Amino acid sequence: MTTIPADPVATYRVQLTPDFAFAEVAGILDHLVSLGISHLYLSPILAAMPGSTHGYDWCPPARISPELGGADGYRLLRAHARAVGIGIILDIVPNHLGVFDSHHNEWWADVLRHGSDSEYADYFDLDTDFGDGALCLPWLSADGDLSSLRVSDGELWLGDRYLPTADGTLRPGATPDEVLAAQRYRLVPFDSRQIGYRRFLAVNELAALRQEVPEVYEATHAWLRELAADDLFDGVRVDHLDGLTDPIGYCRRLRADIGDRLLYVEKGLSVGEHLDPALPVDGTTGYEQLRLIESAFTAPSGAVELSEVYQRITGDVGDGDELNARAAALRHVTLVDMFSDRLRRTTALFARSAPEVPVHNVQQAVATMISGARLARPGYPSSNPVVLETIARLRVENPSMADGLDVLARAFASPERAPQAVARLGEAVAAVSAKAIEDIGYHRTSRLVSANELGCTPLAPTANRDEFHGTLAARARDWPRALTALSTHDTKRSEDVRARIAVIAQIPQRWTVLVLTLWQVAPPPHAPTAYFLLQNLIGVWPDSGTPGATVRARFHAYARKAMREAQLISSWTAVDDAAESAILDWIDRLLTGTPADLISDLVAVIAEPARDESISRKTLSLLMPGVGDVYQGTQWWDDSLTDPDNRRPVDYRRSGDDAHGLDHPKARMIATALAVRRRHPDCFGPGGGYAGVVCRGPSGIHVIAFTRGGADGEPQVLVAAIRLAHTFRAGSAREHAVIPLPPGVWRDAATGADHHGSVTADAVFGDRPAVVLERL
Secondary structure, eight states: OOOOOSSOSEEEEEOOBTTBOHHHHHTTHHHHHHHTOOEEEEOOOBOBSTTOSSSTTBOSSOOBOGGGTHHHHHHHHHHHHHHTTOEEEEEEOOSEEEOSOGGGOHHHHHHHHHGGGSTTGGGBOBOOTTTTSOEEEEEEOTTOOOTTEEEETTEEEETTEEEOOOTTOSOTTOOHHHHHHTSSEEEEETTSSOOOBOEETTEEEEEEBOTTSHHHHHHHHHHHHHHHHTTOOSEEEESOGGGSSOHHHHHHHHHHHHTTSEEEEOOOOOTTOOOOTTSOSSEEOSHHHHHHHHHHTSOHHHHHHHHHHHHHHHSOOOSHHHHHHHHHHHHHHHHHHHOHHHHHHHHHHHHHHOTTSOHHHHHHHHHHHHHHOOSSSTTSGGGHHHHHHHHHHHHHHOGGGHHHHHHHHHHHHSTTTSHHHHHHHHHHHHHHHIIIIIIIGGGTOOSSGGGSSTTOOTTOOOOOHHHHHHHHHHHHHHOTTOEEESSOSSOSBOHHHHHHHHHGGGSHHHHHHHHHHHHHHSOOSSHHHHHHHHHHHHHHSOSSSOOOHHHHHHHHHHHHHHHHHHTSSOOSSSOOHHHHHHHHHHHHHHTSHHHHHHHHHHHHHHHHHHHHHHHHHHHHHHHSSSEEEEETTTTSOOOOBSTTGGGSOOOGGGGTTOTTSOOSHHHHHHHHHHHHHHHOHHHHSTTOEEEEEOOBSTTGGGEEEEEEEOTTOOEEEEEEEEOSGGGOOSSGGGGGOEEEOOSSOEEETTTOOEEOSEEEHHHHHTTOSEEEEEEO
16 A cells, blocks of 8 residues: 655545545545655545535535435545555535525524524524514515415425425415415525525525524534544645635635544635634635736736736726726625625624724725725735734725724724624625626727736736746745645636747737737627636637637637626626627627637747646646646636636547556646656655746746755755746757756756756757756
């Protein structure tokens, strides 16, 4: 039996479905071994709502999903993985559960039957303060239509949604309306702002849980303790940490339950924000690293030039000040329209701590703070100085809100003053930002959509060398086991799609000509939407030829989702079929004739540089401080867009003639990088060193390089990768970039060639985009 490394080498994320369950995962273990993967990273394994393809809508009682293979199937997978030296990291979902089908959620069904008298009422974050004490469920259309309400086989239904009824209320001969009127809940329009339960973000089918209640924690984590007792997993990934009322307290309880196993948290960090050291975790799932890599491969001058064509086409300004103003306004609208329950309840808690201040003034301050927050979630101890600075700034900008903002300032300055209010505000900021910025905003703004990604910000699409190396040196010191993500089940675009789109910033003038020409030969029906979609279409366009029927169908589905998320010409709650069809017709016009030829010509220019940069990014992600996470299928080229496109089944038969699946440049580089990691564990785990290497020469800016060393500080591994590859092709261009190697002889891990002293990029790279050297 091969030993599972105590410090992960790399993780491999698998999306489990009934068609790709524990048994099927066991079938790819040999392939993962060939890549060098040390840990499987599984999507949620608990039983979920019928038909679920993701598992985040799990339902009680908490038990391993029979559809995935059940407890026995999981134990067998664990045994097979352990036999080949691969550990398992479990994705757990403490923040919410699925409530669409009450037949499969006994807790939620009991709450609907008995209201606040239910034994499970305290499990959920309920709100019955709308007049009659009933629980308001925002499950109706805007016009409040109840025509789909019916009684069938002794049960009350709203369309295909089962509505549990209190004992004795479903009397023979009673009409559906009469039965509904007798319940402890009320059905209200989705836009009524009368929401009786805290949802996950604004998703009606996912109800938030109160993990701060001991009984809730026990009911949702007993299964995990049982697995820990039998040593059946090696780590945990916590979904949506910032949705919990007390993230630090929760992580402390979880740490006590799982011992010294790996503990990762899914948590966004804004630019310059750091993970709070009070969290007893091994790090985040790596979106902040995604941003760092993305920004390092985006041409600064090109991003500036793209602002001009973006404004010319859409009429919007894409600079930082304008984007900040639009982001604050969008957060405010989203807060009022979708999260009025958060606003009202947060206001009430702050007002309770300062009865002398009018409630309206407090509400204004709370809304302004949520709309203007720059942190992913205020309320962590280490972030309080930044929060107080933000409040002070808002006070200067809004002198009429001074007394309300002072209430917030006192609460954050003295956490014991109003801890529940601070927690509620932090959770609201996380929810509103996720919906307003990541869902709506990232589908509206489109200066360069590769920067519209989780962890990233269109405000600052680039990073300089000092920020890059300084951030990684700090990570090596503080969070050496934290994950580094490039693609996940939640990213808006796969790493390869983003890499190609980012190359547009290296050819801004050519891009401008293409856009202006397309706008002449195929005028779009709505310019902002078309400009956004065109970049994404470029990202998935085949290297040669034009998109076939499969890509066309996938892109149509993506375009519909993007239009509805953006809420400019259509939305999920007010679908405009005519507007959507007009855009889809325009897309189809781009797929043939002159428009297709023009797009194919541009793709021919950027495809190879994008492939090179994708391999460069992957190499860095695996060898920079932290632990690289490989999302399913991204060991090969992957042209996925946002979910559900990025959760399509992976064809593991694509390995071709190589039984191990390594006959692909990305897969080969992954195997090379991880083999080096395994040969030098002291350089990559806790205590390992990091130092940036500054390349010289007129083209030195095209190379990112760093060394990794052991506790003695001596570098043992040097990693070098090319960036801005469009003008840095193999040959003479690379002769003008010089890499100063540290003392000693350095051997290429892939070719075996030896190097020493100062060497040109041409000599080290040849026609490759990245190299890994080991000191002899």
